Ligand code: KIV
């Protein structure tokens with residue numbers, strides 16, 4: 001296994017090789033999915049819902065992202081780590097955006113940052129990339145805009161919206177983004193964008209022809225079931241496994257079946273005699 005970098009993203013698109021990405025928020029999970037060979041790990045602001053139990057991603061702070069990026073970075077050998085820029089960390093000013101992106105790299109040890117939006121964030125993307133920080137864009141059903149969208153609705157179904165997303169993608173590439181996540185848009189629209197731009201598109205609910213795919217690990221492993229969007233495929237049902245294991249543990253402790261010999265330490269019989 002070799003290290004996956006932002007240049008690997010561009011090479012993969014040129015060679016028509018699909019890019020694989022999953023989220024992680026902690027050391028153990030990051031280590032596992034890196035060992036499995038994932039090319040990129042996103043420390044997404046989905047951590048708000050998945051790990052911290054918030055109602056939306058809007059409550060996540062830069063400090064939250066840094067804390068989890070650090071944990072993930074300790075478990076990763078080869079994957080490119082992308083730290084999500086949370087709500088309000090890049091909206092106020094260009095200076096603020098560069099400072100917060102810089103903290104996610106410097107303190108969080110991420111290799112790149114991701115931020116949501118199109119034309120509105122072009123000045124921020126330009127400034128952050130000028131600071132030598134690679135930026136991943138994110139268009140379509142961008143969760144930080146949930147209150148503007150009036151809910152989690154597929155974006156880009158109308159001509160106006162679809163044209164805006166296409167133009168935004170072109171603008172993001174021009175501004176220096178190295179890849180773009182396309183979330184919750186019609187597959188045919190994602191196809192057009194993937195054709196039109198030379199940086200890779202990473203789809204989540206954007207059909208099969210994107211240059212790569214990303215999913216929330218806890219969703220695809222069947223560990224997080226508060227809400228399961230249509231685009232999630234469950235590759236495991238860990239919730240069932242975990243519930244089964246916990247219930248067995250409870251029952252074995254109650255019945256004194258656990259711990260048995262094999263999980264117990266012994267002491268020399270001569271020493272023992274002197275203790276009682
Ligand atoms: O926060 C996140 O997990 C994301 C992915 C769903 C793209 O932004």
Ligand code: NA
Nearest residue numbers: 044045046084
């Ligand atoms: Na996110």
